Amino acid sequence: MADYSLERIEEQLKVKIGEAKDLLTRNSNTAAVYCTIALDQEEICRTPTIERTLAPFFGEEFEFKIPRKFRHLSIYVWDRDRHLKPDKPIGKVFIKQQELQKYNNKEFWFSLIPVDADSEVQGKARVQITFEDGLGYLKRSEEYDDRRSLETRCIQNDYKENNETTNIRNNHQLHNHNHNHNHNLHHHKLSSKRRNTTPDFRKTDTHGRVTVRLMECLDLAKKNGACNPFAQITATYTNGVKLVQRTKVRKKTNNPKFTEPFSFDLTVNNNNTTTSTNNIDSSTTTTTHSQPNAYSIYPIDGADLNEISLTLWHSTPTFNGSGGGKVFLGEIRIPMLGRQQQAALKSDAWYYFKPRSLQESGPPGTPFSCPSHGLGTLRVKIAYTALHVFPLATYDNLMDLLMEGIEQKPITASAVHILGQIVANKTDVAHPLVRLFTHKKMIATVIKQLAEQELSELNDLTTIFRGNTLVSKMMDEAMRLSGLHYLHNTLRPVIKTIIQENKSCEIDPAKVNNKNLINANFFNLADYVKQVFEAIINSGWNCPPILRQLFHDLRDCAVKRFPYNSEVRYSVVSSFIFLRFFAPAILGPKLFDLANEPLDENTARTLKLISKTIQSIGNFVSSRSSNQFNKEEFTGELYKHFCKETYVESAKKFLDEISTVTDGFNNNNNNNNNSSITPAVLLKEGMMTKKRAQSRKPFGSNFKQRFFQLSTNSLSYAKAKGKRPTCDIPITEIVGVERLSNNNDLKMQNIFQIILRDRDRPLYVQTQNCVEEKEWIDLLEKICENNKERHTMDHLGAFVNGHYTCCGRMDEASEGCSQVVAYNPYQWELATTLDPAKDLERIHQMIWANIETLKRIYHEGGERLHWQQDSSHRSFIYPNLMNEKTKCRKTIFNMISVADNLNEVHTKCNQSLLQKLMPGSKEIPIGDDNYLQLSSMNRGFASKRTVVGI
C-alpha cells in the first residue's frame, strides 16, 4: 500500500479576465483601469492598464501553479494614478479557496464588492483560554476534546458569520452591530431553551471567570508596508454589555506576541457594568452599553458571557500633531455561551482571522451581470484544479492499462480511444495523454494508430484532420510540448523586430484613410512576410526528431489512405505545421511565449495579416489549382507576390525535411552539433532583487533590483531589460538552490539563495511573489540536479526518461560521451516539464468523473449509446465486430476497476490525513474551511465507493 505521507498536492489556477462594465469611478475620459490577481493579500499578476473607458476590455489569461496554502483568491480592479496619489481600488471579486472549483472553466459576471480594511484580512493566532469557576479551581477543557463537536462548531461558526453578513449591510457602526447581535442572540437563546439542550448554566457559572491569552499571531496583513499591531479583547454579554480590554502596541512586526492575560467574569450584574478588575500595564478596560436592555431576557440577576472576540488593529503613527488612527487587521470570535460551548473550546488553539463584516457578495458569479452593488461587474473565467498526487508506482496499473492497448488491434478497444470518446473536452484528455506517451517514448506510436483509425472513416479529403478530434488535439499538444523551443528559436527574433518596429502594414483599402499609404504598407508587409517565411523554411533540420517522426507517420497514413492524390503528402503536414502551429503563434505570440508585452492594435493587425499570408502560402503549396482565388480581394496582390515557383519549391522542401525521419539516434551527432551552434534557449526572465555574495556589508544593506535571465547556458542579470548583463554565471556553476523560510535573518519574504561552485557566499535573490519564487526555484533545482548527475557519471547530461540528455544513448550503462556540449535544449526542457504521476492522476480523475457513463457503456450493448451531459448530446460508438466489442468491454471493465482501486487509495489517504490533522493546530486553525471541505469530501468518497462495484 502506498505511503500516504508521500502524497503531494498540485494546485493550478488559470484565470482569464475578460472585461469590466459599468465601473463606478471617475468619468470615462480620465479613467485608467487595470486588474490584479492576488492570493490572500499577495499580488501575483496584473493586467495592462486600459485607459479612457468605464468598460475596459482586457482579454488577458494568467496561469500558474500555486506554491503555498492560500485561503482566497481576489481580483482587484484599480483606477490608476490620480495625480501622485496611490492607485484607488474600485472593487474586487472575492472567492474562497474551496469555492473555486465551482467555477470550473466557465465564464461568470461578478459584481464587484467594496474593498475596505474590514474585509482585507489574513493571518492566524494562537489563543489560550482557561476557565476558573466560582469554587476557585481551574477547569481545563481539553479533556473534552471531542472532534465531532469541534467540527460542528466550526460549521456553526461559519454559518453564524454568514448569517450576520446578511444582516449587516453597509454599516460598520458598533451599535448597529450590537443590535443585530442581540437580535440573533435572542433567537438563539429562545430556541436553545425550548430544545432544552442547555442545562441551567446560569447557576453554576455565577462566579466563574475566563482568562484569555493571545499567545502569538502569524502573517498579519501589512498596511502600506507597515504593521504595528495591537489587540482588543471584547467580552460580549447576553444583555448587550461589552467589556473591552486592549494590549500595548507591538512595533514593526506582523508576527506579534501578546502574552498578557485578560480575565472576564462569566456573568455580569446588569447594574454593575463597570467591572474592571484587570489592571495590566496600560491596558484599559472600557464598557459599552450599547442598547437599552430591551432584548435581554434576564433583566434582574444579570447576564452571561456570550462571546469573546479578539480584534487586531494596526496603529497608524501620528502626523503633524493629528492623532494616529487604527486600521482593522482581523478578528476572531469565540462563542462561550453556557457550559456546552465552553466545554467544547480548546484551551490552546490556533484560529484564523476573519473579516469584521464581510459584505454580502451577491450571487457568487452569475451567467449574466446584475448590478447589485453599483461598483461595476467583471467577467472572469476561472479554472482551478487541485490534484492529490501519489508516487508514480501507485499508478502502475493505470499506466499499464493505457500503454497496453495501443499496440494491439483494434485501437478502438484501447483505453486511450475510449477516453477520447467519453470525455467531452478533447483538449482535457489530450494534454495528459501526450505528456504521458512522450514520457514513455510512445507518442509517435499512439498518434499513428489513432490517425489510421480516424482516416479509415474519412471520405472527404479536404477536411483531413480538420475536426477537433483526439488526433488533432494530441498533435497540437505534442507540437507545443516538444516544439516550443524550436518555435522560439525560429520565430522569436523576427517577431521581436516586428513588434519593436511597429510599422504600418494595413493593406485593406476599407481600413486606410490615406490611400497613398497602401503602397508603402504593402511593401512593409511583404518584407515582414518574407522574413517570417524564410525563418520558417530554413528551420527544417532544427525541427525536433519526435515531431519529424510524427509528421512522417501522418504523411504515411494519409498517402496509404489516398494513394491517388498527389497533394495529400503536403497538405497533411502543412495543415499541422502551418495551420496549427506557426500561424497561431504569429497571430498570438503571447500565448506561445514569443512575446511578453501587450500588443497595440497596429501590431496585432500586422501579425494577423502575416499569419494569414503564411497560412495561405502553406495551403497553396499543397493544393495548387489553376485559378487561385482570393477570398478577401485586397489580399490578391500579396498572395500573387508569394505564390511563385521559388517560394512553393522551398516550402515543399521544408515540408519534406520536417517529415523525414533521420535514422534514430545515429544522426544525433548532427543534432548535438546543431544544439551547440543554436543560441541558448531562454528559460525565464524577470525583475528580481539580488544581493551579491562578495559583499561584506551587513545584511539588508545592498539589495538591488536587477533584470535576470536564465537560459540553457547561463544565469545573468543586468541593470535593466535590454542592458548588457553585469554578471553572467554559466549554469554548470550552479550547484544548489535553497528557499529561505519567511522567518529568515534577512526578514524578507519570497527569498532564496543560489549556491555557486567554488564560492563561499551564496547569491541571495528575492522575487516579487510566491508564484515567481516557485517557478525560479523549480527551474534552478532541475539545473542543479542535472549538474550533480554530470559529476557522478561520465556522461555530461543526465539519464532522464530513458536516455541521456547529452548523447541520447538509451542504455544507462553505456560509456560516457566525451563531447563537451551544452544540453540539448529540447530534451532538457522535457525533463523539466514532465510529471507522469500528475498526468496519471488527472486521467484517473477523468475516468472517475465518468465512471457512471462507463458502467452504462459496459452493461448496455448495441451500436452506439447516447446520453445527455451538461445539456449536450453525447454518444459512444462501439466497434463493429463482435470480438472487438468484447475487447472493448474488457478494457472498460479494467478501467472501472483501476479507477475504483485508485479511489480507494484516495479515501484511505484522506482518512489517515484527517486522523492526523487536528483542528485548532497550527496547520489547521479553527475556521479553516479547507479542513471542513476535506472531511466532507471524504464522506463523499466513501459514499460513492459503495455505488461503484460492477
Next chain:
Amino acid sequence: MREYKIVVLGSGGVGKSALTVQFVQCIFVEKYDPTIEDSYRKQVEVDGQQCMLEILDTAGTEQFTAMRDLYMKNGQGFVLVYSITAQSTFNDLQDLREQILRVKDTEDVPMVLVGNKCDLEEERVVGKDLGKSLANQFNCTFMETSAKAKINVNDIFYDLVRQINKKSPEKKQKQKKKSLCTLL
C-alpha cells in the same frame, strides 16, 4: 446607412467561408483554405432599407479561439454553422452559443443556426429534426443551406438583419440629441 456587424462561427471545415463568399461575391469556393480571420463588406437592401453588412468570417481551428472574445463583444448578430455530414460540428455549437451569451451578457442575441452542406443528402448524419430542436432550445431561427447549390444562403443574412432591427431599432433621436449637445 445603418451598419450591421455579423459574425460567422462554427467548427473547422463546415463551410463558413463558403457561405460568406457565396453571399458576398456569389462564387462557390471549390478550394479549401482554412480561414484565420477574414472580413467582408456588402451593401444589401432588406425590406426596402439599405444596409451595410460587415461580415466577419472566423477560424474554425481552435488554436485561434483566443480572439473569440473580442469579436463576440463587437458582433451584433451571429451565424452558427455546422455541417450536416459531421456530428461533432453540431455538438460543438452548444459551447459557442453559451460563450456568446456570456460575453454579450444577455439571453437575447440575434442568431441563426445553420446546417450547411444540405446538398450532400446521402452523407447526412445530423437529421433536420435535431437541428430544429436545437434551434428551439437556442430560441433562434434555423435553416439548412448549401453554399455549393446556393440554397438559403442570402436568407441567413437577411433574417439576421431583421432580427437585429427588431431587437434594437435604429435610434434617430439619439443623433439629434448629440447635435444638440454640441450646439450647447
